Amino acid sequence: MSLIEHKINIQNNELEFFLEIIFRVFGYDFRNYNKAHVKRRILHRINNLELQSISQLQHKVLYEEGYFDMILRDLSINVTEMFRDPGFYKSMREEVIPILRTYPYIKIWHAGCATGEEVYSFAILLQEEGLYERAQIYATDFNPVVLEVAKKAIYPVQKIKDYTLNYQESGGKNLFSEYYVARYDSVIFDQSLKKNIVFAEHNLVTDSVFAEVNLIICRNVLIYFNKELQNKVISLFTESLIKGGFLGLGSKENLMFTDVFNQYQVIDSKEKIYKKIVTSLK
Amino acid sequence: MSYEAIVIGSSAGGLKALKIIFDNLNQSFTTPIIIAQHTSSRSESYLATFLNQDSHLTIKEAESGEKILRSHVYIAPPNFHLLVEEDFTMNLTVDEKVNYSRPSIDILFETAALAYKNQLIGIILTGANNDGAFGIKQINSFGGLTIAQSPESAEVPIMPQAAINTGCIDKIITLEEIAELISSICN
Ligand SMILES: C[S@@+](CC[C@H](N)C(=O)[O-])C[C@H]1O[C@@H](n2cnc3c(N)ncnc32)[C@H](O)[C@@H]1O
Numbered sequence: 001m002s003l004i005e006h007k008i009n010i011q012n013n014e015l016e017f018f019l020e021i022i023f024r025v026f027g028y029d030f031r032n033y034n035k036a037h038v039k040r041r042i043l044h045r046i047n048n049l050e051l052q053s054i055s056q057l058q059h060k061v062l063y064e065e066g067y068f069d070m071i072l073r074d075l076s077i078n079v080t081e082m083f084r085d086p087g088f089y090k091s092m093r094e095e096v097i098p099i100l101r102t103y104p105y106i107k108i109w110h111a112g113c114a115t116g117e118e119v120y121s122f123a124i125l126l127q128e129e130g131l132y133e134r135a136q137i138y139a140t141d142f143n144p145v146v147l148e149v150a151k152k153a154i155y156p157v158q159k160i161k162d163y164t165l166n167y168q169e170s171g172g173k174n175l176f177s178e179y180y181v182a183r184y185d186s187v188i189f190d191q192s193l194k195k196n197i198v199f200a201e202h203n204l205v206t207d208s209v210f211a212e213v214n215l216i217i218c219r220n221v222l223i224y225f226n227k228e229l230q231n232k233v234i235s236l237f238t239e240s241l242i243k244g245g246f247l248g249l250g251s252k253e254n255l256m257f258t259d260v261f262n263q264y265q266v267i268d269s270k271e272k273i274y275k276k277i278v279t280s281l282k
Numbered sequence: 283m284s285y286e287a288i289v290i291g292s293s294a295g296g297l298k299a300l301k302i303i304f305d306n307l308n309q310s311f312t313t314p315i316i317i318a319q320h321t322s323s324r325s326e327s328y329l330a331t332f333l334n335q336d337s338h339l340t341i342k343e344a345e346s347g348e349k350i351l352r353s354h355v356y357i358a359p360p361n362f363h364l365l366v367e368e369d370f371t372m373n374l375t376v377d378e379k380v381n382y383s384r385p386s387i388d389i390l391f392e393t394a395a396l397a398y399k400n401q402l403i404g405i406i407l408t409g410a411n412n413d414g415a416f417g418i419k420q421i422n423s424f425g426g427l428t429i430a431q432s433p434e435s436a437e438v439p440i441m442p443q444a445a446i447n448t449g450c451i452d453k454i455i456t457l458e459e460i461a462e463l464i465s466s467i468c469n
Contacts, residue, residue, distance in 0.1 A: 079377060252362060
């Protein structure tokens, strides 16, 4: 990132207006994302394009091709990795899998799956636990570009060393290298992992309930939302989960202060795994 | 000028440096401090526990949505960026690394500058890269006070030197002097 000083600042009402326009024109609603994050990203974009104001950026986004995609990329942060937080997967194996095993058929929803690393990690875990064949996996994100990457299951080879460590720490049962083939500077994950996964566009802010599922994994997405939006999305999850279904959040996300906390039982407070204990109202 | 908050960025050698500052703070010091200390992404967080041992301040890891309070010191958790909101709460993100670092000092400093404007003190301590230099410029452009640990007193001089090279540093002093200065001006 450049060291050029930000010569401009954005007034909060200008930023709100910009987000309002984005919502009206493109349907993506960032109005309740955390402000410091959004403002910083937009400031850096303005700076990077060597523009003088947010209204100049707004003009480009509205009238020139490619600029909205840039903003979507700036605000959607697709950073992810395989077996991120190995303890989460370990806890899933130990606490959640034994219960999922009691169902003849299970549905799993990865919300905000980015480029798919988390989905394939969990698919590996399901295969090792012998549950993959009875699982239907939905993997959604609101950014169509990352979903295309996710569908391919091809990742840069430099990352494999870290992923292998994560996999081992997560309680992996095999050699990690059994799941991919390396080709030039990429690795391609096994086709058998894809079989039961459906990738689809879904916006947690503006779209409704996706399916009735046994497990929702939504990690490092809510962290970008303000309290109000977190509550709204958690309610959506609560509606989508069957009674006795599980919710797995990111390590710095929490159900504790949300409206629905009393509808869940804490399974693992460190790894943020919860079980829904009430029946849906519908 | 009254200062409402202090942000500190530190990297290699930072643990010892922070300890010296906290050991030398005046007992009546209550201004909130927010720290981005570089750590390896695989490390567990122990900095807060380490510093909290014999301080009159409550030193803890920052949580998302947490309000910034007096007599509190907040530390960015390993592998998360820490951002200050304009309503003086904090948020965490998993954005890509900045200057090879997460937490990034720049991100903390630039968002804190937007929130606290000229009522902010930014301090750069020992370290081996130039994270924080951009943040220092931002704090300076809002009229906040900027301090760098004197490079010759730093375990690793590169980071404070990079901050000094921006031309936006107001004071270049040792750790003991930093503690003394902030104790006196924040009283
Ligand atoms: C930081 S990534 C997290 C990826 C993965 N879950 C993990 O923890 O490694 C956040 C993802 O959430 C997606 N996202 C952000 N807002 C969203 C929304 N309103 N609806 C659906 N996905 C969203 C982004 O596109 C991005 O891919």
